[in-house]
Amino acid sequence: MLPGNINPKQMKAMMKKMGMQIDPIENVEKIVITTPEGTYTFDEAEVVGMTMQGVTTYQVTGTPRFDAATPAIPEEDVAMVQEQTGASEQASRDALAATRGDIAEAILRLASHD
Template sequence: MRKMLPGNINPRQMKTMMKKLGMQVEQIEDVQSIVIKTPKGNWVFDEAEVTVMTMQGSTSYQVTGTPHFEEAAVEIPAEDIAMVAEQAQVPPEKAKEALVATRGDIAEAIVKLSSP
């Protein structure tokens, strides 16, 4: 007797088996992009395939694709710019540039601007 491997089951049989198990699977069509936001930045999936699976009242989403990471823009408070400008004795624009380059690290920005 020959065993059937999962790869040998036709899609209709698979769908019938899944329905008997209480599983529903569907594809979300025409997905343009998926973005997963984190404090450090965003994972962006362009042209992703998304499969929705519902089983026993629980829904899961499977995302397939190749993501790229986009670092979060650093938000520099005006007080930090003023403090660095004052301490390093530079214009606010230079202080902001240094803070952006050091990802908001005030001490590092001051040292960077104070170094010859």
């Protein structure tokens, strides 16, 4: 039973009268949502499309995993960190990756390891 003691059959009839249509999307294998911070990946998810007044909204149900984006690190930044710290190219690149491209923080990080 749904809230208000409405059975599912009655609910479907009411939704149809209001022009609302709900359609599950079958056999969903993966959903990926990409943001500047990283990606949310749903390996197993249930997806339902709900159309009302000509607009379709999708509801995703599942547990995502988050993978942080790795920022692109320009060669000039690596060279600057190397020049300021005397660190190797790989150490400079790793420090920039760890600080998400923040040059000053990468320099401070490498300088504190002396």
